[in-house]
Amino acid sequence: MKKLLLWASALLLCPLLRAQEKPSRHFDIREVTVVGQRPMKEIGVQKTRFDSVMLKENIALSMADVLTFNSSIFVKSYGRATLSTVAFRGTSPSHTQVTWNDMRINNPMLGMTDFSMIPSYFIDDASLLHGTSSVNETGGGLGGAVKLATRPAGNLGFGMQYIQGIGSFGTYDEFLRLTYGDDHWQSSTRVVYSSSRNDYKYVNRDKKENIYDEDHNIIGSYHPTERNKSASFKDLHVLQEVYYNTGRGDRMGLNLWYVNSNRELPMLTTDYADELSFENRQREHTLRGIFSWDHLRDRWKMGAKFGYIHTWMAYDYKRDKGNGEMASMTRSRSKVNTLFGKVDGEFAPGEKWLFTANVTMHQHLVESVDKNIITQVGNKAVVGYDKGRFELSTAVSAKWRPIDRFGMSLVLREELYGDEWTPLIPALFLDGVISRKGNIVAKASISRNYRFPTLNDLYFLPGGNTDLKKESGFTYDAGLSFGVGRKGRYTLSGGVNWFDSYIDDWIIWLPTMKGFFSPRNIKKVHAYGIETNADLSVALSRDWMLGMKGTFSWTPSINEGEMMSPADRSVGKQLPYVPEYSATVSGSLRWRTWSLLYKWCYYSRRYTMSSNDISLTGYLTPYYMSNLSLEKTLSFKWADLSLKGAINNLFDEEYLSVLSRPMPGINFEIFIGITPKWGCRRK
Numbered sequence: 265m266k267k268l269l270l271w272a273s274a275l276l277l278c279p280l281l282r283a284q285e286k287p288s289r290h291f292d293i294r295e296v297t298v299v300g301q302r303p304m305k306e307i308g309v310q311k312t313r314f315d316s317v318m319l320k321e322n323i324a325l326s327m328a329d330v331l332t333f334n335s336s337i338f339v340k341s342y343g344r345a346t347l348s349t350v351a352f353r354g355t356s357p358s359h360t361q362v363t364w365n366d367m368r369i370n371n372p373m374l375g376m377t378d379f380s381m382i383p384s385y386f387i388d389d390a391s392l393l394h395g396t397s398s399v400n401e402t403g404g405g406l407g408g409a410v411k412l413a414t415r416p417a418g419n420l421g422f423g424m425q426y427i428q429g430i431g432s433f434g435t436y437d438e439f440l441r442l443t444y445g446d447d448h449w450q451s452s453t454r455v456v457y458s459s460s461r462n463d464y465k466y467v468n469r470d471k472k473e474n475i476y477d478e479d480h481n482i483i484g485s486y487h488p489t490e491r492n493k494s495a496s497f498k499d500l501h502v503l504q505e506v507y508y509n510t511g512r513g514d515r516m517g518l519n520l521w522y523v524n525s526n527r528e529l530p531m532l533t534t535d536y537a538d539e540l541s542f543e544n545r546q547r548e549h550t551l552r553g554i555f556s557w558d559h560l561r562d563r564w565k566m567g568a569k570f571g572y573i574h575t576w577m578a579y580d581y582k583r584d585k586g587n588g589e590m591a592s593m594t595r596s597r598s599k600v601n602t603l604f605g606k607v608d609g610e611f612a613p614g615e616k617w618l619f620t621a622n623v624t625m626h627q628h629l630v631e632s633v634d635k636n637i638i639t640q641v642g643n644k645a646v647v648g649y650d651k652g653r654f655e656l657s658t659a660v661s662a663k664w665r666p667i668d669r670f671g672m673s674l675v676l677r678e679e680l681y682g683d684e685w686t687p688l689i690p691a692l693f694l695d696g697v698i699s700r701k702g703n704i705v706a707k708a709s710i711s712r713n714y715r716f717p718t719l720n721d722l723y724f725l726p727g728g729n730t731d732l733k734k735e736s737g738f739t740y741d742a743g744l745s746f747g748v749g750r751k752g753r754y755t756l757s758g759g760v761n762w763f764d765s766y767i768d769d770w771i772i773w774l775p776t777m778k779g780f781f782s783p784r785n786i787k788k789v790h791a792y793g794i795e796t797n798a799d800l801s802v803a804l805s806r807d808w809m810l811g812m813k814g815t816f817s818w819t820p821s822i823n824e825g826e827m828m829s830p831a832d833r834s835v836g837k838q839l840p841y842v843p844e845y846s847a848t849v850s851g852s853l854r855w856r857t858w859s860l861l862y863k864w865c866y867y868s869r870r871y872t873m874s875s876n877d878i879s880l881t882g883y884l885t886p887y888y889m890s891n892l893s894l895e896k897t898l899s900f901k902w903a904d905l906s907l908k909g910a911i912n913n914l915f916d917e918e919y920l921s922v923l924s925r926p927m928p929g930i931n932f933e934i935f936i937g938i939t940p941k942w943g944c945r946r947k
Contacts, residue, residue: 304618304663307671308693308707310394310741310761312797319384321861322893322910323427323935324437324458327387327412328379333850333863333891335392336795336817337408338843339379341921343530344462344928345497348380352407353395353763354791354821354842359715359735361398361405364412365519365554367571367604368402372628372653375718381523381548382412383456385439386503389413394795395739395763396711399691402624403657403679404715406737406767407791414519416450416507417443425939427906432931433492434461439937450507455500462495462530464928467918470533492926493539495530499523513560523550532924541584550575554604564611571604595635603627618663626655630719649723656680669697681716686734689713703747707761710740717783721771727782735785737767743795758798765791770825786825789839793819811852820844823874834874841922843867843886859895864888872923887919906937 318334328348332339338351349357358375361368370377391411398405417423422444429437440455468490475484500523507517529544531537554571581594608622633648657679665671673693679686691711698704717732741763749755770787800812821839838844845868853860870884871877893910909932916930 302671302695302705304612304665304671305400305620307663307665307673308695308709309397309400310707310709310743311397312392312394314390316388319387319390322891322933323385323439323937324429324431324933325384326380327382327384327390327410330384330390331379331410332889333848333865334813334815335848336797336815336846337392338841338846338867339921340841341380341925341927343492343495343922343925344464345380345458345460345495345499345527346529346925347378349376350379350410351842352392352405353765353795354793354819354839355407355765355767355789358718359404359406359767361402361409362412363401363409364521364552365414365556365571366401366569366606366624367552367554367573368626369552369573371575372600372602372626373598373630373632373718373720375715375721377410381499381525383501385456386414386454386501386521387412388415394741394761395765396691396693396709396741399659399675399677399689399711399713400661403677403686403689403713406713406715406735406739406765414503414505416505416517417445417452418450419443419445420447421445422942423939424942425937427935427937429933429935431460431933433464433928435933436460437933437935448509448511450505450509452503452505454503457498457500459498460496462497463491463493464926464931465489465491466533466926466929468533468926469918470924471536490533490926492928493531494528494542494544497525497527499525499527515556515558515560517554517556519552519554519556521550521552523548525549530925533926534924543580543582543590545580547578547580548575563613564609566609567607569604569606571602573600573602573604575600592636596633597635598630598632601629616665619661620663621660622658624657628653628655628719632720632724648725649719649728651719651723653682653719654680669700671695675711679714681734684716684734686714687712698744703745705745706743707745708742710738712736712738717771721783726778726780727773727776729783732771732783733769733785735767735769735771737765739763739765752803754800754802756798756800758796760794760796762794763792767791786828787823788825789821790824791819791821793817795819807856809852809854811854812850814847814849816845816847818845833876837874837876838871840872840874841870843870857897857899859897861893861895863891881923884920884923887917888915889917889919890914901941903941904939906935906939908935908937909933910935 312335314330314334318330328339328341331337331350339348340351341348350360351357352360362370362377393401393409393411395408398409401409401411425441427439436459438457442453444451467487469487471488472485473488474482475486477483502522504520509515525548527546529546531539551574554569556567556569558567559565577598579594579596582590582592585591605625606622611619629652631650657677659675659677661673661675663673675691677689689712691709693709695705695707698706715735721732722728722730741761743759743761745759747757767789769785770789771783771785772787773781773783776782795817797815802810804810821842823834823837823839825835827835847866850863866888868886871882872884873882891912892914893908895906895908898905911930911932913928913930919927921927
């Protein structure tokens, strides 16, 4: 309560501080990129890049939230501060490759990435590579790739930023960044700590309570309002970075990212148990480290990166035996150690050619056990699996631009998983300027790609299937982009892309006659559709700035495999948990040192069954989500201050992202930040 009063006092003092602030702020409209100066490395590439405003618009957001409101891909969330994965172009989460500073961070056991565990405060550069374009970075991205990176702060002298947040459901967020820089060295320390009871209220549509009259006759019923039970969390993230630039073409960097997470897993809406009668908890300790070296010259450059990931994960499920003692039902422990290495180079013999080559290595060592389950294999007791896998990816590319208005690129990639090589993975990209007026550019690409089964697919006990085949697919892309504007007045840019993807031997886990699930290669999936985007910025006057952004996607993802039985009704149907339509809109209005931001997203109906049954639990209804925030900045000689209020789920929408996983209604956040001025300045 004291903290809440402190926040209220700070907001009430804002008018008193107005005299100390700068009276106005001039906004600059960025220039429109000239088509003749398009980067050679991005010939034909379908790419969505998130600017710093998107990444830092709400300091408490994870990358899952950033992707939800700023991209056309579907983010599947199991609830606030729980597993959040992405479905890229109608594919599964394991078909999206995710890299951090070029090191792949997909979990080798599951093949997916939990975006709720990536604070946007730690990301300086983020982009999506759609479909074929992911082959430029890595293999296995049948849907696409998400590329995340950090970069030097670029400050001279010491710098500091501290932000304190308080929100609904007993939520507290703290953010700290310390920087130092000179002509050669750059150091940055970032810390994020978040905790919450996470006990929001919701109407439980999966339960009904009866209403009785005086004679105990049922005269009606209603859905009870409940609290999100067993859902508290505490997350700590620390990111330390050190960069050194010799000033003679050599740059070195060290990035260390530590994660300590302790999360309860919330109860399902269908669970009638008392939250005190069980414990359902997930813990994680992860350390990621990368050392990088880059050697730059006028026409060529080369670099090397070496990294290491250690992850310890624990899942505990305990229930009361009825006498007040908790019995352990599940004690799952996993250790993952990954060694990473990459060597790459570029050579530009002239303005018309660019050649690149790279070799990337990952060595995974995984030990996964459930200490409550023992499986007898021969004369040996096995409680999980202990496996390693070596992964090698090599690629060369040639990019050619004979004239300013036309370019083409050929990428050849080959990968090794364990002792099995993929066939050659080719990707061809073309782009051309249709009209210089309006900067209208046409792009097209085609590629083949492969994805190998995850370690859980192969070795999980019980159910792993070592006879699984790798998934394979062809993807075709075509699109148009444009950009117009007038410096200092407005910019308008956008594009539309069409894609068509065929994936064979899709891996899916299915129930067996023995009572457990096992993966099989059964599906042929045809994913196709259209993605569009638009971005408008207008300087209404010297002090007023208006911004609008939007995306829309239509992504049918159809199972075209063979029927498994006469009762199989999944053939010809949309894949489960893949919306056919999705859209986002964001609008910002800035006046002097005030900033108002509105964000909206939409997902169409999602089926929960492969048969697309529309029974009571066979689908999730469409939903619309709206967030609103208002920020005020104050500038003094000694520091910059920021005060921000945010309303999430503005219209108190009832919605589910996953069946039986309740989501929060309207909720609030308040942030206050301070950035002292210690003589620190931008380079």
